Amino acid sequence: MAEVVLKDVVKTFTLQIGGKPQLVNALKGVSFSVQPGEIVALTGPSGCGKTTALRIIMGLESANGGEVRVAGKHVLGCGHDRGMVFQHAELLPWRSALGNVKFGLEMKGVRGKELTERAESYLELVGLKDSMDRRPHQLSGGMKQRVGIARALAIDPAVLLMDEPFGALDAQTREVLQAELLSIHAKTGKTIIFVTHDLDEAVLLADRVVLMTQGEVQDVVDIDLPRPRGDVVAVRAHEEFVKKRYHIWKALHAHAVPDALH
Amino acid sequence: MTDNTLAAKAPTAQDAAVPLPRAKFKLAKGHVTALSLIIVGSLWELAGPSMNPLFGSYPSAIWEAGVRMAQSGDLMTAILSSLQPFAAGYLLAALVGIPLGLLIGRYRMVEAAVGIYVTAGYAMPLVALVPLFMLWFGLGFTVKVAIIFTLAIFPICINTWEGVRAVPKALIEVGTSFVAPPAAVMWKIVLPATLPYIIAGMKLAIGKAVIAMVVAEFFTAISGLGGIILNAANQFDTAAMFVPIIILMIMAVGLTSLVRLLERRLAPWQTELSGREAA
Numbered sequence: 058m059a060e061v062v063l064k065d066v067v068k069t070f071t072l073q074i075g076g077k078p079q080l081v082n083a084l085k086g087v088s089f090s091v092q093p094g095e096i097v098a099l100t101g102p103s104g105c106g107k108t109t110a111l112r113i114i115m116g117l118e119s120a121n122g123g124e125v126r127v128a129g130k131h132v133l134g135c136g137h138d139r140g141m142v143f144q145h146a147e148l149l150p151w152r153s154a155l156g157n158v159k160f161g162l163e164m165k166g167v168r169g170k171e172l173t174e175r176a177e178s179y180l181e182l183v184g185l186k187d188s189m190d191r192r193p194h195q196l197s198g199g200m201k202q203r204v205g206i207a208r209a210l211a212i213d214p215a216v217l218l219m220d221e222p223f224g225a226l227d228a229q230t231r232e233v234l235q236a237e238l239l240s241i242h243a244k245t246g247k248t249i250i251f252v253t254h255d256l257d258e259a260v261l262l263a264d265r266v267v268l269m270t271q272g273e274v275q276d277v278v279d280i281d282l283p284r285p286r287g288d289v290v291a292v293r294a295h296e297e298f299v300k301k302r303y304h305i306w307k308a309l310h311a312h313a314v315p316d317a318l319h
Numbered sequence: 320m321t322d323n324t325l326a327a328k329a330p331t332a333q334d335a336a337v338p339l340p341r342a343k344f345k346l347a348k349g350h351v352t353a354l355s356l357i358i359v360g361s362l363w364e365l366a367g368p369s370m371n372p373l374f375g376s377y378p379s380a381i382w383e384a385g386v387r388m389a390q391s392g393d394l395m396t397a398i399l400s401s402l403q404p405f406a407a408g409y410l411l412a413a414l415v416g417i418p419l420g421l422l423i424g425r426y427r428m429v430e431a432a433v434g435i436y437v438t439a440g441y442a443m444p445l446v447a448l449v450p451l452f453m454l455w456f457g458l459g460f461t462v463k464v465a466i467i468f469t470l471a472i473f474p475i476c477i478n479t480w481e482g483v484r485a486v487p488k489a490l491i492e493v494g495t496s497f498v499a500p501p502a503a504v505m506w507k508i509v510l511p512a513t514l515p516y517i518i519a520g521m522k523l524a525i526g527k528a529v530i531a532m533v534v535a536e537f538f539t540a541i542s543g544l545g546g547i548i549l550n551a552a553n554q555f556d557t558a559a560m561f562v563p564i565i566i567l568m569i570m571a572v573g574l575t576s577l578v579r580l581l582e583r584r585l586a587p588w589q590t591e592l593s594g595r596e597a598a
């Protein structure tokens with residue numbers, strides 16, 4: 058049974074522009090499903106509804122139509138079965154790295170010694186044990202993102218949702234964190250859905266890439282690269298990587314680039 | 320590639336936390352303030368004797384008057400009688416104003432129901448209410464507390480309210496996504512995020528509370544530091560009149576530093592984040 062199922066999900070936002078209400082059809086019937094332990098990438102041009110889809114799966118936003126199920130249950134709001142990693146980490150600035158990881162656990166009702174131990178072990182998993190007493194402004198962008206990942210993982214969710222988790226990072230840091238995410242996935246076997254603009258990242262990490270355009274799923278591409286994919290350089294040179302990357306790139310550009318450029 | 324090589328690439332605490340070489344000479348903020356006080360005080364002292372003692376005074380004359388009052392015990396009695404309603408009124412204002420501001424800022428319905436009174440109370444000259452307060456509460460301790468409370472609560476409440484409105488939606492969503500109950504969102508996200516605003520409101524409220532205290536002492540039972548000012552003025556003893564004025568200034572500055580200290584204890588991330596020039 059699929060872990061996450063979206064069926065004909067519709068989302069319409071109402072905007073007030075100059076006093077007149079305007080409708081934005083962010084999702085016009087989106088369907089896809091994610092198997093347990095799978096990594097799925099959502100990609101597509103800006104404004105196509107990736108963040109909206111992810112927020113609906115998380116329960117931060119409610120759909121106007123269709124259905125969303127996680128582990129067979131209808132999504133009615135947020136739950137500890139899903140963990141969110143935000144694009145800009147969104148750490149609580151008054152808490153240390155450790156305190157931020159503790160936050161999710163506290164909300165789950167973990168107390169006392171177990172709270173500290175679990176928070177520390179997840180910081181260790183993302184390689185930040187030495188910096189656990191630092192506050193967010195004393196951490197680099199990549200370190201903040203790691204804390205955000207540790208915070209989401211610490212509550213042991215079945216599904217990890219990530220919105221452009223590495224989008225704001227430089228190329229080197231991004232590569233380090235991509236490899237780290239792969240190793241975390243290998244260790245924990247979590248189901249992961251992440252949004253990205255970076256086609257390399259999508260093909261490198263995902264088992265399947267969901268291509269969206271203007272609120273619809275345009276294509277779902279299977280990536281048949283072997284795991285583990287820890288050796289990033291070798292994976293990039295793999296024939297399948299090159300082929301799928303080109304396929305997705307062409308599919309995206311068929312929509313985005315005016316005819317004159319073809 | 321193994322995890323070890325990855326972890327080695329990751330920046331760790333050790334490579335960043337190297338102690339900096341110390342600057343040879345650093346002009347401390349305290350030194351600048353002290354120097355400024357000495358200069359202004361000296362100029363005042365020099366200009367003083369040429370003034371008519373009825374219309375002005377100068378530091379050494381004020382000091383003498385102050386010592387005289389301190390020796391007779393009048394000064395201490397006045398300070399204590401001023402501070403008691405001040406402390407009670409101010410703390411009560413914080414105790415009521417902060418939770419009220421949090422609720423108004425967080426819940427639209429509370430804002431719709433109560434917000435208008437807070438805005439009105441903040442903008443209107445509350446001193447106009449003093450005669451009414453005297454009818455309600457008499458001339459003693461209670462009326463002073465009431466006046467101080469009334470003037471101090473609005474800046475605290477309105478700042479807290481403003482602070483809650485400024486809490487980024489993204490931080491609230493962190494709470495929502497981890498299924499935080501409303502009380503946890505309030506205690507663990509809204510309150511700490513609002514703390515810098517609350518403290519700013521408490522600083523503003525010190526000034527208002529000092530005004531309220533003196534006004535109360537002028538108009539209700541004449542007493543305390545305000546009472547000394549009034550009595551000295553009636554006796555044309557200008558030097559004596561300056562003593563409580565200076566004490567009030569010192570008190571306001573001292574309390575503001577105390578609140579600032581509180582800020583550094585409670586909200587250190589805020590001070591560290593601000594981009595103020597050190598020199």
Ligand SMILES: Nc1ncnc2c1ncn2[C@@H]1O[C@H](COP(=O)(O)OP(=O)(O)OP(=O)(O)O)[C@@H](O)[C@H]1O
Pocket residue numbers: 070071072081082083101102103104105106107108109110
């Ligand atoms: N809260 C909102 N109110 C109104 N419109 C919204 C809101 N959130 C998103 N939209 C609209 O919905 C559409 C999809 O937005 P969404 O943020 O999901 O895009 P995206 O694919 O994540 O884009 P990007 O790659 O730029 O992050 C856009 O047209 C956007 O303007």
Ligand SMILES: [Mg+2]
Pocket residue numbers: 107108109
């Ligand atoms: Mg987005």
